[in-house]
Amino acid sequence: MTKQLPSHAQVVIIGGGIHGCSVAYHLAKQGLTDVVLLERKQLTSGTTWHAAGLVGQLQGSHATTAFAKYGIELLQEIEAETGQNPGYRRSGSISIAVNDERMAELKRKADFAALFGIEAHYMETAAIQERWPLMNPEGVQGGIYMPSDGSANPVDLTTALAKGARMRGAKIIENIKVEEVLTRGNKAVGVRTGQGTISADYVVNCGGMWARELGRQNGVGVPLHACEHYYLVTEAIENLPSDLPVLRSYCDGTYWKEDAGKLLFGFAHFQAKPWGMKGISEDFEFDSLPFVEDDVMEVLELAMNRVPLLKETGIRTFFNGPESYSYDGRFILGQAPDIANYFVLGGVNSTGIQSGSGAGRALAQWIIDGHPPIDLSEMDPKRCEEFQARDPYLQARCPETLVLTYAMHWPNRQRETVRNLRRTPFYHPMKARGACFTEVQGWERPGWFAPEGVEPKYEYSFGRQNWFPYVQEEQKAAREAVAMIDYSMLGKLMVEGRDAESFLQRACTNNMAMANGRVAYTLMLNERGGIESDVTVARHGDESFMVMSSISHTRRDYLHLRDLIREDEDVRLRDATAAYGVLGVMGPQSRALLEAVSDADLSNAAFPFNSLRHFHIGHAPVFAQRLSYSGELGWEIFITPDFAEHVFEVLMQAGEEFGIRLIGGEALNALRLEKGFLHWGHDMAYTEAPHQIGLEFVCKTEKPVPFIGREAYLARKAENKGPFLCSIKLRDPGPLLHHNEPVLRDGKVAGFVTAGAWGQTVGAAVGLCFLTLPEGQTGKAAAADGNFTVLVEGKSIEADVSLRPFYDPQSKRMLARA
Template sequence: MTLPSKARVVIIGGGIVGCSIAYHLGKLGWSDTVLLERKKLTSGTTWHAAGLVRASLYTENLTKLAKYTVDLYTGLEAETGQATGFVQPGSLSIATNEARFEELLRGMDMLHAFDVPAEKVTAAQVQEKWPLMNVSDVLGGVFYPKDGKCNPADTTMALARGARMKGVKIAEDVKVEEVLVENGRAVGVRTPEGTIRADYVVCASGMWSREIGAKLGVNIPLHACEHFYIVTEPMEGMTANLPVMRDMDACAYYKEDAGKLLLGAFEPKAKPWGMDGIREDFAFDELPEDFDHFQPILEGAIHRVPSLEKVGIRKFFNGPESFTADQRYILGPAPELENFFVAAGFNSIGIQSGGGAGMALAHWIVNGEPPFDLWDVDIRRLMPHMSRKSFLVPRVSEALGLLYAMHWPYRQFESSRNVRQTAFYEDWKSLNACFGEVAGWERPNWYAPKGVKPEYQYSYGRQNWFDYCGAECRNTRENVGLLDLSTFAKFLVVGPDAEAELQRICTANVAAVGRAHYTQWLNDKGGIEADLTVTRLRDGRFMVVTAAATATRDWHYLKSAIRPEARVDLIDVTTAFAALGVMGPKSRALLSKLADADLSHESFPFGTTQGIEIGAARVLAQRISYVGELGWELYIPAEFARGVLKLILEAGAEFGLKPTGMHAMDSMRIEKAFRHWGHDIGTHDTILEAGLGFTCDFSKDFIGKAAVEKQRAGNVLKRRMVQFAMEDPALLLYHNEPIYRDGRRVGLVTSANYGHTLGAAIGMGYVSHDAGVDADFIKSGKFEIAIAGVRHAARASLRPMQDPSGARMKA
């Protein structure tokens, strides 16, 4: 094939994901697309995939992509004439302990909310569906009738044929030697066959993606691990109608393969591969066998399927697959380079994700946005340190095993920790903090009493820190809690046009000097792109404060939203300032002993910002709260941080001050029904549905205003955020539990925690009703929330159940 000199899109990589993107771009009418594969299609990872296809994933929107994949594969052979081998015998996950059974049943509830069939089955029913299985230690399981399997190489060829049928050009044996960049924008590729200028470049290059990104300054933190499976000789009882079976407690999956058994593993500690790079001629390669590594899996499999002991092994396979630092794949526009998109790091679920991910990225390129909120896999969630081998190699070794490990609530990664520490880390450590990690930062999640080891003991019940967290909440409500907020991302926005640009981007009016303005940033459809505070420090100088997890995304959104001609500079000052939250009814009395300022309500009203002196430090104090109590956020120059902390700890003894962790803060914010971006609000939740319309100043123009006004003019909101409290105080919510009203499913819990002030598990979630969701609709219905297959009574409220007027916070 002679390569064109120009194309609308160039895709690098001819695995199932690259071919799916090409197929879907063609389907959207972008036939001027070229896919380049360095060797042959499927020659990297796709060819040796096990071919498992599930109709569900961990979240609602990822499940939409999985369901789309199933629907696509169902009709792909008829459309293209290329066989895919796709069949749907279903899949079966079994439990051999109560905790795993609860996990499966909670997952089943979630899938019901997504309209994915899932059925609880007994051990006897498991035996019926899988007659060769030893069920002596099986408690039961869940059967997923829509799940299936396919031939990965054939399915990829079908997508490639479908793409060609729509005019897309696919060239094999053409290596991309360089991605061309001009003025911060990807503009094409250079190959030995010539240069192709392009409007967009897509990296769908599997385990080569990190290397490609590194050359461009694009962060793509993934790494290959060895992945093992065996294929037996023909085995009696291996019939085509057997569902795929997962015994996650034994780290194993089972699949019928043309009368043979394919046994695969996600072992607890995986073997990273390719630390020194991947050789140039790597294609359709296998890695050396390692029976010692696989032996524990095989021994467990012989227990589960005893007849396996009597059959020979035809094939021991070991091949590389790419895994990411957080078990979720990487999708979307690179924040570091315009018009460069990434689809990579599929964590051994590339076949089941290929169809949906290809559709989503094609939609993203063509329409400038994903088809729905894909924050779970958005490349902008990732941090630069994640690509460093010292972090990535140990982390992916753990991440592979966690695919089948127990997915405990609040589970923390054990590898690659202590990467980023706040100025107060050693102080919290000396106070017996148990740390959690977000965006690489170590944050105190809870504090253990003296003599108690600060370590998690996981369960689906009340974990070992439950009572300690409750004590932290009560102390904050009654006295003073001290929180480390240093991990908040902090951006300065400066320049002659800073005010004009922020007024256009923010829903709130941010003109007032010395005020911390709670605001949203919206998209043109009124969806919430960011949830944060903006403080005007003085003319032409603003500070944006947002969450650590969304730092890269929010920076990218702000940078993209500012008009090119605007005279504005952005400066990331996150690490220049430590931050403490001093929260509780005695916080004013405590800080008044230390500060040189009048902290009375009259002199320092809620929402204002002032510079104050504490000891030798000049501190920026904001009277604002995420826990619903009187309090201040103190932004302290990093070099003075520990000195200020020492003064607060010493003075705080008189006022009952106690260090307080992130779990307590989350509990208290949920009691106050404060929203959390990424859970309760996102790009496809409108500001009115979220109950945040009060942040909008309609006297000025802002991005998304027209969409908000249109929805407001309709006078009926068919979907609204509602707060729930379980009637039974023993129950626990975590999120993704279905919400029922009068027996009909009407929503899903988006975030939850135990409310220690209210004395019950508290959840938040959207409720939908075609005739509108209002106070009468909430009051007149009987609400229930499903937990592990059982529905339980819940109280519902449109107003915060804790201090609904905000009197405590504004005292």
């Protein structure tokens, strides 16, 4: 039967699962009611209907935790609003540990909960068994109890959201498949269905496991793939307590929840398989997949050992269903890179029921306000490279995401699938010298160097990992002699043309009207005065600039610059990242080393800080810029790939006299944190303004061409609101800082650590942290007032906080003039 479709809607949403219905509900609730949601079959019939329905407030990041926290609030309110019971049960949850490292992780999660006012506390094994009497306590060291967690009925919650949307005027139409998103001039303008077209101002792809194929039609990369995911439901169990908390045993790869007198238990899998590699049947609706016993036997045996009652209880339901997982374990939420007004929400990695309400609200707010409501940069579709959205990559990488959901969330944990895709010219010589590689955006990058006789392999821990002593020596070399690092994978974007200077003046906060051969660190702001990126710009000629960005944000920076180019501007943008190998040379002996191998005058007068020069090293033509991310005297040397190994060999051979040592990313991170240098995505994002992080000095408000966001920056600076970024150092040299540890001022949570490492020079864990001001105080100077501690695995560790870096605050070493 042909359905009457509206000819136009402000927003068309594709997909009637938890996400699509949440977006529709929150758009309508916020007053945008001209919304049409189109579902190919029936609501929830793809993945939502068979979700386990676990809901918990604590997730892996600030944004996802905010989503989940709001989701609990909505579950408690939506029945009164819509009359539809979402099936919410606040049973609490207990996560157990069977080894020291898992206990450390759980304690760190409980610490993280303190940032959000979420109750989480340690439970002894005896108390856990009393609360969950079916559990075998053998090997259990304790656990973390979160009383506000529980479960919801996925279909009922989605129905409630759909009902709430309809009550406010949104239209939800089932059994209508969207065949194509219509575009005009790189802008989404509607959808085409089998029963007609609808023009639209915005299109939202919430297609779940179909989202990738739908996006691909328009060149939109949606880096997710369906994987097989199992759970079982027992027969009815006599006298099963109805108030059992959800029990999670990550090391056993299993969770359990009471389900109407039965036990539902699901698996995180030690091996996982992609599904739908050849496409998904047009008839797929409320379907399940074949249950392959061998796929779950290993984890099933662990589950039966942990809950012995399962050995004598029948299984009513053996279920296998497809769920979508992203390639990197992070959500996909935001505007598509190449098509304006095309939004995507998906790839939430088995957290749809607990995060769907909050994620849908965030996307709705983004559409209404024209910008993200909070920092969602970790989810930005722009992070994905073209090769990462292709099926061969996703079919290998996404199952690993499923496996890792219950695995240890180690600091620095590296992916094992789809490796060795992008190698710099220095990959092989550094591998031969003991490099242990990490992976970013497909690039293999040395994390640290193993001495002879030591296997270059990460052995993970929340404490001192196996590389710790070697990285201390790497840091020492950078501070006391000379160190060299591979910077080749850093982004290199060429901005060229008659209007290149005026374009960059508009895009960048610093003054780009600099002489040829000069280099400047700068920010790029949005219209709200928030920091879209921090980059280094080098002027190579009258009409030629190189913009250098971090590895993980090169594509994002490219797209940001591309979208700023006006039609009447003569500006050409190209990515030259792979055109050069780059070696960073740093340390007090770096000048002496380069003087020994080059024909250049390296004196401060001839080669000052923030300048660029062309010369030769050995027989190779190179150019270098005098910069430093370590806080030491240093240069970044650019070499074409054909000469790269030659330059490397010349530097290594000559460097022996000066105590040269190769270093990796672990050492560099510690060096930059001692010096208080920042990293976009960790220590700042587009929600922060320059005054909050001490970067007003790169905001040239009087330059002839005003930079984007200038007025907003000045207004926010005058308002002087926090939180403010500070340096932090533990007084006890034992504990380590990684990320997100709560910082307490006078016993009350005042902020959190953005990034941490163990600094060899300062002799303790050091990092950066965001802090709110003490009550009644105004002005950044007050941020460091008070007595500070940091929560590390449940213990309060005394700390020093400073508005200046702990290492060389006057930058005398970096600006060395001798």
